[in-house]
Amino acid sequence: MSRLVFVLNGPNLNLLGKRQPHIYGHETLADVERDCRELAKELNLDIRFHQSNREYELIDWIHEAREIAVGIVMNPAAFTHTSVAILDALNTFEPPVIEVHISNVHKREEFRHHSFVSKRADGVIAGFGTQGYLLGLRRVAKLVDEKKA
Numbered sequence: 001m002s003r004l005v006f007v008l009n010g011p012n013l014n015l016l017g018k019r020q021p022h023i024y025g026h027e028t029l030a031d032v033e034r035d036c037r038e039l040a041k042e043l044n045l046d047i048r049f050h051q052s053n054r055e056y057e058l059i060d061w062i063h064e065a066r067e068i069a070v071g072i073v074m075n076p077a078a079f080t081h082t083s084v085a086i087l088d089a090l091n092t093f094e095p096p097v098i099e100v101h102i103s104n105v106h107k108r109e110e111f112r113h114h115s116f117v118s119k120r121a122d123g124v125i126a127g128f129g130t131q132g133y134l135l136g137l138r139r140v141a142k143l144v145d146e147k148k149a
Ligand code: DQA
Pocket: 011, 012, 013, 075, 076, 077, 078, 079, 080, 100, 101, 102, 103, 104, 105, 112
């Protein structure tokens, strides 16, 4: 049975490691992808890891995930706070969705406190740095295993 999880990253996360490192840390997105792949092996998950600065591309990946994935771990970045279109796309996806933010958005500017994606997410992780992605993968694996049992 498929154990494919999509790990999706929104705008500006391609600059992770260079972008405001005092907020987002020094790890690059390639480091995050490597760590996710390592953990996925341990959890017996397959992953597709994507980043885009374009809203439509993230939506297309969510549509693709509908057909083949058992979960989505997503850091929608700034689209978190603005995108009804991404919320609508996630609402078409039935398996677990975990929303990840590297920083603690609740400690930051007020406009970051609202998340459209949280209206769909089964779990939200914020402020755990890039470790949040790994916690998200562990949670999806657990929910998939529980569903099978
Ligand atoms: C972020 C938080 C968002 O508010 C911001 O726009 C990002 C990254 C995070 O990972 O902490 O780009 O999602």
